[in-house]
Amino acid sequence: MAEAVVIGGGPAGLMAAEVLSAAGHRVTVADRMPSIGRKFLMAGKSGLNLTKAEARDSFLMQFQSPMRGIVAEFDMDAVQDWARGLGQPLFTGSTGRVFPTAMKASPLLRAWMARLSAQGVVFRTRWHWSGFDQGEARFETPDGTQSLRADAAVLAMGGASWRRLGSDGQWAKGRGDVSAFRPANCGFAVPWSPYMAPHFGTPMKATLLSAGHLCSRGEWVLGQHGVEGGGIYEVSAAVRDGAPLTVDLLPDHDVADLVKKIARRNRKKTVTVFLKKGLGLSPAKAALVNEISLFANTEDPAEWAARLKAVPLPCSGPFPLDQAISTAGGLRFDALTDDLMLKNQPGVFAAGEMLDWEAITGGYLLTGCLASGRHAGSAAVRFLG
Ligand SMILES: Cc1cc2nc3c(=O)[nH]c(=O)nc-3n(C[C@H](O)[C@H](O)[C@H](O)COP(=O)(O)OP(=O)(O)OC[C@H]3O[C@@H](n4cnc5c(N)ncnc54)[C@H](O)[C@@H]3O)c2cc1C
Incomplete structure (x- = not known):
């Protein structure tokens, strides 16, 4: 059984963890915050718009390549099936936006984490990833530096807005394969x-x-x-x-x-x-x-x-970057294989808002994060063989 580490407990990271653990691998999800999924919970504060029920072609048109192909593998229907599979009834508003009937994100997150725990996923909070060292992921934690063996890793550390919820964009510092963050879905x-x-x-x-x-x-x-x-x-x-x-x-x-x-x-x-x-x-x-x-x-x-x-x-x-709903910029696709694996770091994959894509709100962001988490997680499973 291989050891997989998912860094970042947002929707993209949790979806990667779901795929990896379902394939029988030992998975640890590490997040720098005291709890998992803080931005996801915030997204549900005024109604968690999970996806949009519209014609598949027009839905996919909201994404540029290569995200369009990635979302095509896990589209608006797949997202709805997945959420219902977690016991979350959904409704579609007059504009096609799809929400959990509960509106907020907490019931869905609770059900999701329970499923992941049942699949053996271990959650580590207040674990701040600081890099890789000889096949191990290194974290700064309240108990000092900790290392985890990582036969494969998925980076899902989010964009660079609403820093107080965890995604502060610090992972991008000093990297040559990142496009500068810009506010998206902003005033x-x-x-x-x-x-x-x-x-x-x-x-x-x-x-x-x-x-x-x-x-x-x-x-x-x-x-x-x-x-x-x-x-x-x-x-x-x-x-x-x-x-x-x-x-x-x-x-x-x-x-x-x-x-x-x-x-x-x-x-x-x-x-x-x-x-x-x-x-x-x-x-x-x-x-x-x-x-x-x-x-x-x-x-x-x-x-x-x-x-x-x-x-x-x-x-x-x-308005300032930190106030934007999401960010454009991030890890460039030319630094990644089609499998979302870092070309210069075999076995390290990336997903979610930390990638260099953007979409409008209205469910497209979350669908893109979930789809890319699934894509990276599935590729990591194939990598682990
Ligand atoms: C107010 C608000 C409302 C929104 N509403 C919607 C909506 O209704 N519909 C929609 O589609 N989208 C919405 N969004 C956007 C959506 O929430 C994000 O696009 C999505 O959460 C991004 O998912 P992610 O997994 O890529 O990153 P995130 O959810 O940002 O998760 C990244 C995680 O990585 C962790 N992390 C970062 N750095 C490190 C590190 N060094 N070590 C360890 N952990 C680290 C962070 O703590 C964080 O938990 C909203 C956003 C906001 C701010």
Whole structure:
């Protein structure tokens, strides 16, 4: 029986441990935190969006190669079957997002750890991996340095956001095979004037956000420091990479119709009254129009309509990396074999958010982590022969 070490007890590492232990290997999962799966538990705080029930092709399109092929082996249906297999009933929301009926992650994590323990997996917490030494994995622990024989190892130490939950990105320090971490699924700073203060915290509904090739009808929030929330996250990769962010405040209105309404406007009333009463904009949307002087230098109804359909949001940059839901960057795929094994370290595999890929929230992240954990775990089983 071989000894396998999984470093990082998030969803990717636990899935690798599941595959390795099911194949009969002795598996230790080591995590630097006092308990396992802290980010996974946090992900469940406002509803654990495990995956998305949608056409397989469009689901897979959310991933770039080689993650697309890896997710194809363990896709949205497989994730749902797996969660149900752990005794977790699921439901699908109106947008196709799949959640455990319990909403939070703790029942699923408990059931998962019980299954892993029954398969012989040993959990070590407060074990901080510090490297490999002659076939052994070395850890700094409260009881001093500990070493474990590792016939195979799976690294699953996560990305570099929400450091307090464990994944601090320190594993990447000094490595030449890592792309710099960048925030993903993040909000953006906007230097609002005090005029916007009454609207901070307001959810913005029925809009269409656009940036580069990305767009979103998702809800977002006008925050004190900028813009954030699901809709913003969906377009955040393009904004982070320099594309201007615009919002259509009336996505369900036909332009010609809008021009007619604007042309008929009663000029004795203020613009704000017209925006609210004539066009049905919410107070926060009307305030946004005023904040950026959207109609400066024009009275042309066609120009007003065009501007309402592409309001520029003056973002000054992404929120700090640590506040991002996930990170782009990480271990580059050119340093790995198709089996996710480090080319220069036979027997050492990698999975999850620590790899250089990104996806939008909405279940794609967790599915990608679970699928890559499974892929790396299965490859480690083959390696151990
Ligand atoms: C607030 C929030 C909400 C989210 N909601 C969702 C959602 O609804 N749906 C979705 O798909 N995704 C969601 N995500 C993203 C998702 O949680 C992550 O993508 C996923 O947890 C990453 O899994 P992982 O196993 O790769 O890494 P992680 O879950 O980050 O686990 C990595 C583990 O490695 C450990 N570790 C790090 N360094 C060391 C070391 N040197 N030695 C030992 N252990 C180490 C860490 O302590 C950590 O436990 C959310 C994220 C956040 C922050």
